[in-house]
Structures are given as structure tokens and as C-alpha cells.
Amino acid sequence: MRQEEVLSNSLTETNTGIPSGKLAMWLFLASEVMFFTGLIGAAIVLRSGYYEWPKPGELLHIPLAAFNTFILLSSSMTMAMGVAAAHQRDRKRLRFFLAATILLGTAFLGVKGFEYSQKFAHGYFPGTSLFWDCYFTLTGCHGLHVLAGIITNGWILSLTFRSDFDAQKGHYVEISGLYWHFVDLVWIFLFPFLYLI
Amino acid sequence: MSVRSVPSYAAYFAIWAWLIALLVAGVFVPQLSLSKMNAVLLIFSIALVKAALVTLFYMHLKSEKIPVWVVAVSPFFLISLAVFLIFVGIALS
Numbered sequence: 001m002r003q004e005e006v007l008s009n010s011l012t013e014t015n016t017g018i019p020s021g022k023l024a025m026w027l028f029l030a031s032e033v034m035f036f037t038g039l040i041g042a043a044i045v046l047r048s049g050y051y052e053w054p055k056p057g058e059l060l061h062i063p064l065a066a067f068n069t070f071i072l073l074s075s076s077m078t079m080a081m082g083v084a085a086a087h088q089r090d091r092k093r094l095r096f097f098l099a100a101t102i103l104l105g106t107a108f109l110g111v112k113g114f115e116y117s118q119k120f121a122h123g124y125f126p127g128t129s130l131f132w133d134c135y136f137t138l139t140g141c142h143g144l145h146v147l148a149g150i151i152t153n154g155w156i157l158s159l160t161f162r163s164d165f166d167a168q169k170g171h172y173v174e175i176s177g178l179y180w181h182f183v184d185l186v187w188i189f190l191f192p193f194l195y196l197i
Numbered sequence: 198m199s200v201r202s203v204p205s206y207a208a209y210f211a212i213w214a215w216l217i218a219l220l221v222a223g224v225f226v227p228q229l230s231l232s233k234m235n236a237v238l239l240i241f242s243i244a245l246v247k248a249a250l251v252t253l254f255y256m257h258l259k260s261e262k263i264p265v266w267v268v269a270v271s272p273f274f275l276i277s278l279a280v281f282l283i284f285v286g287i288a289l290s
Contacts, residue, residue: 034276041280077213188244188247188248196226196240197227
């Protein structure tokens with residue numbers, strides 16, 4: 001890996017030597033891990049006692065979901081590259097990678113929306129069965145988190161057009177990046193749980 | 198002021214390639230002649246590897262200081278405790 005020395009903003013550092021915003025985001029993500037663990041854990045327990053849970057591919061479209069996973073993993077890459085561009089104070093590349101991340105995230109939600117519309121057209125709604133309760137709850141909560149990430153990245157993209165962006169707000173990209181990768185992490189586990197097993 | 202290294206774009210792309218390869222591998226696991234338990238174990242092992250790649254390299258946990266590691270890892274101790282208590286509850290019911 002190429003080594004490049006960068007300096008963090010001294011105004012945001014804490015006594016631990018870690019920027020306060022970054023530490024705060026890691027703490028928030030730790031709480032989000034507990035949030036999704038509660039949901040997924042409840043789904044696991046409910047599934048273990050529910051004999052009518054469908055087989056893989058029976059009710060859900062695996063290739064479409066796999067393609068959606070590909071989209072989200074790609075958005076994680078573009079987000080990481082955006083963070084690197086922010087550290088290098090390369091605003092042009094930062095804007096490109098932020099825009100790409102936003103577009104890919106929006107595409108993920110678009111595919112998810114299409115999946116939902118197909119389920120509704122076949123008469124599957126939240127409340128139809130325990131499986132659909134779990135499916136819509138888990139993917140719905142995840143989708144809301146993706147939407148929040150898109151809005152945040154959109155706001156940061158708008159900030160990149162300000163003259164004081166690099167000096168004052170460049171670290172926002174790294175903090176937002178941590179959140180976006182977490183959203184990807186959740187889907188890395190949700191996808192196999194709902195679609196593959 | 199603190200100092201940290203920044204991975205190259207090529208490194209991020211390489212990680213992405215591994216993630217996609219693991220995604221494809223995971224999708225084809227159900228096609229293998231494995232028992233349900235073995236298939237589940239393999240699928241979630243692949244997911245764990247993907248999660249590790251994202252956490253260590255995209256989230257830069259690999260180069261972070263100890264306090265960040267403590268915050269990042271601590272939920273999993275709580276999760277392990279919760280899972281243990283769930284199984285104890287199931288066994289006692």
C-alpha cells in the first residue's frame with residue numbers, strides 16, 4: 001500500500017488522540033450493532049420455531065438481491081476512495097466518489113423498491129406471515145439507514161463546493177464513510193440470512 | 198496532531214474484487230452437496246470474512262488506536278452474552 005502522511009484537524013482531537021467526531025461515530029455504530037442484533041436475533045429465534053419459513057429462492061429473487069449486494073459493495077469501495085481523496089485534499093475526486101456513492105446507494109434503494117412492488121403485486125405484505133413480517137422489518141430498517149446515509153453524503157457533497165471545506169470539514173467525509181460501511185456490513189449478513197439459507 | 202497512512206486506490210479496488218468474489222462464492226454455496234448445517238456455517242463464514250475486509254480496510258480499523266478497537270469489538274461480547282442467555286432460556290423452557 002502507498003504510504004502518505006496526513007494530518008488530522010487538531011481542533012477535533014480528544015485526549016485519546018482520536019478525533020472526537022470519529023470516536024463518536026464508532027460509539028454510535030456500536031449502538032447500531034446492538035439495534036440490528038436485536039432485530040436479527042429475534043428473526044433467528046422466530047425462524048427456529050416456524051416451520052413454514054420458505055426455502056431459498058422459493059419466494060425471494062436471489063439473483064436480483066445478489067446484484068443489489070454487488071451495488072452496495074461497490075458503493076463501499078467508492079466511499080472508501082472518497083475518504084482517501086478527502087485526506088489528499090483532492091476535491092475533484094472527492095466529489096466524483098461521493099456522487100458515485102450516492103448514485104449506487106440510490107440504485108440499491110431503487111432495486112429494493114422494485115422488489116417490494118413485486119411482493120405487493122403478488123399479495124405479500126407486512127403481516128401476511130411471520131416470514132414476511134421479518135423480511136419487511138429487517139430490509140425496511142436497513143433501507144431507512146441507507147436513505148439516511150444517502151442524505152448525509154448529499155449534504156457533504158454540497159459542502160465540498162464551499163471554500164472552507166478542506167480546512168474545516170474534510171473530516172466529515174471519514175465520519176460519514178464509517179456510517180456507510182456499517183450499512184454495508186449489515187447487508188452482508190442480512191442478504192445470506194434472508195435469501196441464501 | 199495525529200498522523201495516519203492512507204491506502205491507495207488500487208488497494209481499495211483489490212479489496213472490492215475480493216468482496217465480489219466472496220459474494221459469488223456465497224451465492225453458489227446452496228448449489229453444493231452440503232448438509233443444511235454445513236451450508237449455513239460456510240455461508241456465514243464467508244460473510245464474516247467479507248465483514249472483516251470491510252471493517253479492517255474500508256473502515257481503517259487495522260490502523261486505528263486501541264480505544265477505537267475497544268469500542269468496535271465490545272458489542273460482540275454483549276452479543277455473545279445475549280446469544281448464550283437465549284440458548285439457556287431455550288434449554289430451560
